[in-house]
Amino acid sequence: MSWSKDSGRPGHGPRGYHHGNLKEALLRAALELIAKKGPAGFTFAEAARWAGVSPAAPYRHFRDRDELLSNIALRGFQQFEIILAKAWDDGRPDPMTALDRLGKAYLAFARTEPAYYSAMFEAGIPLDTNLELREAGDRAFAVLRTAAERVAVTLPVSSRPPSLMMALHIWATAHGIASLFGRGDAGRRTLPMTPEELLEAAVLVYLRGLGLPDGPPPPKP
Amino acid sequence: MSWSKDSGRPGHGPRGYHHGNLKEALLRAALELIAKKGPAGFTFAEAARWAGVSPAAPYRHFRDRDELLSNIALRGFQQFEIILAKAWDDGRPDPMTALDRLGKAYLAFARTEPAYYSAMFEAGIPLDTNLELREAGDRAFAVLRTAAERVAVTLPVSSRPPSLMMALHIWATAHGIASLFGRGDAGRRTLPMTPEELLEAAVLVYLRGLGLPDGPPPPKP
DNA sequence: GGGCTCATGTAAAGACTATTCACATGAGCT
DNA sequence: AGCTCATGTGAATAGTCTTTACATGAGCCC
CATH class of the missing domain: 1.10.357.10 (Tetracycline Repressor, domain 2)
Structure with a gap:
């Protein structure tokens, strides 16, 4: 099997076992979800789903839901x-x-x-x-x-x-x-x-x- | 068994099968929980527990969690x-x-x-x-x-x-x-x-x- | 190239919440 | 006393959060 990561440009969608850029993908997913349904109506699991990974994957990048929110707030203040x-x-x-x-x-x-x-x-x-x-x-x-x-x-x-x-x-x-x-x-x-x-x-x-x-x-x- | 509802004044705690004033009790519980943990950190189930009733009981008084919140906001505006x-x-x-x-x-x-x-x-x-x-x-x-x-x-x-x-x-x-x-x-x-x-x-x-x-x-x- | 290692992802499981439905209870009326 | 209906229960479904043991493969060293 050789669909390692070369199946075209991974422009948006996840590929292979390793996502490659999950942290960014999760932050973007969270932004869209928050924009759509408010900060309360965003779930860790849904962000994971949007990024095409299992519900446990986000925990490799953020201690919990709040840390993801903090990250977003931080980037928000920077922008x-x-x-x-x-x-x-x-x-x-x-x-x-x-x-x-x-x-x-x-x-x-x-x-x-x-x-x-x-x-x-x-x-x-x-x-x-x-x-x-x-x-x-x-x-x-x-x-x-x-x-x-x-x-x-x-x-x-x-x-x-x-x-x-x-x-x-x-x-x-x-x-x-x-x-x-x-x-x-x-x-x-x-x-x-x-x-x-x-x-x-x-x-x-x-x-x-x-x-x-x-x-x-x-x-x- | 005869602890129907006469065990002292029901000053605060629930008594008997019917609570008697569940709607008010739920609103007060929600207020305390919101004050403590923010509007997001309040759960329907926890309010029910606080009032001493089953998790399904609140649905007799509020269509869902949001309707309870609306009620609180309404009373808030009135006060x-x-x-x-x-x-x-x-x-x-x-x-x-x-x-x-x-x-x-x-x-x-x-x-x-x-x-x-x-x-x-x-x-x-x-x-x-x-x-x-x-x-x-x-x-x-x-x-x-x-x-x-x-x-x-x-x-x-x-x-x-x-x-x-x-x-x-x-x-x-x-x-x-x-x-x-x-x-x-x-x-x-x-x-x-x-x-x-x-x-x-x-x-x-x-x-x-x-x-x-x-x-x-x-x-x- | 071959093999090792570790970051990254998965699967499964426990605990909790929201919500619904069939059923139980008993307060208040007749 | 007997009825009735608002109010509460228990159990069941579905979804989320979070942890744990295990799987994968990217990057590095030789």
Whole structure:
């Protein structure tokens, strides 16, 4: 018998006794399942089935179901940091424009990667038992923190709050909007406006409260 | 044999063949289990065991596990409405003071009733298949909406936004703070301040952004 | 090439949960 | 007293989680 592993490119399907890339396959399977049925409606066995292996195989790569979830959350935070940093783009062309982009990127991530987002924030993974995860989360938050600092220096000293607090306020608002209204399909509530508009308005009002000279950079038509 | 149901007051434990109040007992059991292990770590069978009945008994009262969760979320929204309305107290003695109380009540509910809160917002119950649940949620939100309206009329007309938007902003911020930092024990992130302080500061800055004449009612020392 | 070793996968088994169905019980009404 | 029906039981099916002993073959060393 000689169907060792050369039966065409193993583009997607498993081949032979050894899968070759089971860990990745399981993570991808879990992502699809979570996106479809929420973090609770994903089973270890189903991921194994999807990858074409026995129900026991995943235990060679993850101690248990929770460790797989942690892995997903970890990757989620890493990707989150990347897309947030890209959106912030070091504050170009100006901090306000970049901050607006940042907020939109936040909501876009929650919408287009609901599986990552819920693993990161709604799966109830204990942060204190997983240093790596906490650090990845902190790095993602650091992007927001940096943005807040850069925006803060454009504000009048008199009413300027600690930038950490600004960052927390913006984070909480973005997260609140994302989790209450962010994911279109499911049984979520509907709004008289898009989540993006809601967040942008909130941030503008908030910054005005901190003394931001009125009006966003005039829209170029 | 004659231990029908008279063995003392059935204060807490089940008695005889018929439990007498199984539905309530199951709901209470579920609340404790959810509070302890999150909405996912609650099983129908364990609730039945806690109530001292067979695993099949709960099906006489709830179609399935999800219907029990929906029931909990429904009661959660009802209690939520009550405590929010009580905190708002029709805007006495003045809307700003009452709004501050409202925010604190919001966070207090999330902290002291984590089981209700997570059933309401994190259990992924589809709102569109459960009209009663949606309406209960809407009624709770209506308290916030009313508060926003009352605060809005104290603001200068020029910068006054739709009160619905104000209510949504405040709701999102409160929810964001509650779900990111609100539940003390577990593996949540820690803060350089209390969630209450964080929310109060956010709302004050936000309202100043809407033209609120500076300074909260002077603190009486 | 031949053979060894170890990571990776399988099969089978025990324990638990969800859910259903036929049957038992007894509370409340007549 | 006798009926009836809501409420609870037991047993059975199906699916999941997890462990354990065993199988396979990829990579390496000679």
